Amino acid sequence: MVKEGFGELIDLETALQLLLSHARTLPSEEAPLSRARARVLAQNVSAKIDVPHFDRSAMDGFAVVASDTFSASQNSPVALTLRESIACGEIARRRVLRGSCAEIATGGAMPSGVDAVVMVENTQVEGKKVLVYKSVAPRTNVVARGSDIRKGETVLQKGTVLTPAHLGALAAVGITTVSVRRRVKVVLFSTGSEIVAPGKRLGRGKVFNINSVTLRAALEELGCEVEDYGVVKDTEREITRLVLKGVRSADIVIFSGGSSLGRSDLAPEVLGKLGSLLFHGIAVKPGKPTVAGVVRGKIVIGLPGYPVSALSNVYILVAPLIERMTGATGITRFTRAMLAQKVASTVGRYEFLPVRLEGEFAHPVMRGSSAITTLARAHGFVEIPENVEVVEKGTPVTVRLF
């Protein structure tokens, strides 16, 4: 009744490379800027205009010929003739000649003939004359045409995960829609006759379905579009049916449960029959009993049923897959901290260590792979490589933030 063990475990890096070798880059689609936040840019964007596309005043004040002001001082102002006033968005009606000036608002277009702006604080208006109390060098208080973005320049690189400021740079060059990668479509389901939907009656021996909730949320945070098929029985027939249904519409099919040892261990068998099995069992802790295969060209991943193991594998296995499929650079965020206590790790197993950040310290919070509170109390995780046995207290570590 009891089956054989996993055989040799594959290491995380090899497992990842196997998965990535079957990942296909998704097609692109157009998105308006108002809906492009956090999407992945599908091609480089270059500027078709200079930004600003004219010399602008950086201050409220008076546009002048700088050399006219060279002799100005607090005691001996220079008097210039006020020719006109230029509001933002207007253009000067005439060229400003030596000995004269134009009132200009912050952001206003510099008239021709001038090369600097005197701040309003350093002037005094008297009728048609403007007294200038401070000299300015050429180009003072002027934002030069093209100084923000130069025409032809690459504004953003392909693979950029669009932040508010990135969207602003696109708007600055007049772009309204942008080519982004289609979202990764993921079909999810949970297997196991012990799993009950939250809200239902919880009989003895049963547990509520945690993975549907956590995996959906984590995948959505990674930018995926998720369809949840719910909970099914851990039978060959059911898993086969949902994997085949899933690969028709999704880019990745992910299910949890049913990939450990024992009677219910059907996942590797099903994947082997339906397509090709890539691996069964990874040298990671937690998350060892993970299985992956390719069915009809689509990646199918069977995660362990335990909530911490299932979710940790989304962060360490599925996130890199999504980055590959979308070409995203920087989909995840990191911080640096010092390990608050000594941690012993198993040599030969990559360890996913959840930590809670307090000040500059990262406190390990591992309470077991079945305990969802482990992750609920953590702010992120530290990765301990296979060949490390002990990480000393005070070691600087990189924390991948949830």
Next chain:
Amino acid sequence: MVKEGFGELIDLETALQLLLSHARTLPSEEAPLSRARARVLAQNVSAKIDVPHFDRSAMDGFAVVASDTFSASQNSPVALTLRESIACGEIARRRVLRGSCAEIATGGAMPSGVDAVVMVENTQVEGKKVLVYKSVAPRTNVVARGSDIRKGETVLQKGTVLTPAHLGALAAVGITTVSVRRRVKVVLFSTGSEIVAPGKRLGRGKVFNINSVTLRAALEELGCEVEDYGVVKDTEREITRLVLKGVRSADIVIFSGGSSLGRSDLAPEVLGKLGSLLFHGIAVKPGKPTVAGVVRGKIVIGLPGYPVSALSNVYILVAPLIERMTGATGITRFTRAMLAQKVASTVGRYEFLPVRLEGEFAHPVMRGSSAITTLARAHGFVEIPENVEVVEKGTPVTVRLF
């Protein structure tokens, strides 16, 4: 024609306290777990059940009376009678007596009478007998009832910004919908006759509307629901009309442009007439010409027109306001780095310094408050307090991530 200056600038902390004193906590609403990601919990949640709510096996193997195995060794196994097999989700039909055992799957409910699980790897099945090759202490490989979450325990605190793992903890105790704060509703508009919608023809002296795009995206990242009224002329009539329209539906009205000096400086006047002016001009760099008031009980903020100044004020002024209105703790993310170069700052002005992260270094990228590329190249910002004149190269700094 040119108006008076700002008068005395208010410091950032005082400006914030003024704003916060007018912030009202938003009402709560129910959200299903599948749509509660990144929402703010409106009340503490306590567990109505133990998790797990029965003793569970942590391994595939055999549930035993631990003391039966004490004499077991590799050379001299103990033989136990196999009574039954318990799959996940099933419950044992009978009590396991001394001298016998039950096959059990990972996650299965421990039958009564037993107190430990022997891993399958340490056993051999021979007909109706199970040979146990390794002794186990009581409680070995058993996940005790309530060890993850104890009935009555506070699972999550009010104010928690819900991560995938938090949602998992809620699912674990059988919760399907959760009480979260309503999203903050923000009405946005841009003023200025120089502003042109991206995609339109850009005449001389005009610039594309960047703020509508960046402010919407930044506010959405902070969890707000944003309605954009678009671009209006910088006239008293238009600003009055849109502020009054905005305060009817929104919790906060934010507009950009029209709050610097010069002829077009209408915002403080309008806010003073419609309600009460809180401040005009903050001692921050960039972002000084910011105005705020209260109109019909709602906070109205006029941000500078320059894109960097407008967006930086969302991070330093509006984000804390949103945290107050929703009670959120930890809406923003930080990392630590070392400043890559010496930075001189103006004493008496709080400075918002955009930085680009490379390895453990934070490189300042400030190129001027009109240059959107400043922020598009940054990963976050460092805050330099008012009383600091110089931050030396190599200083450890906290970087607020975008």
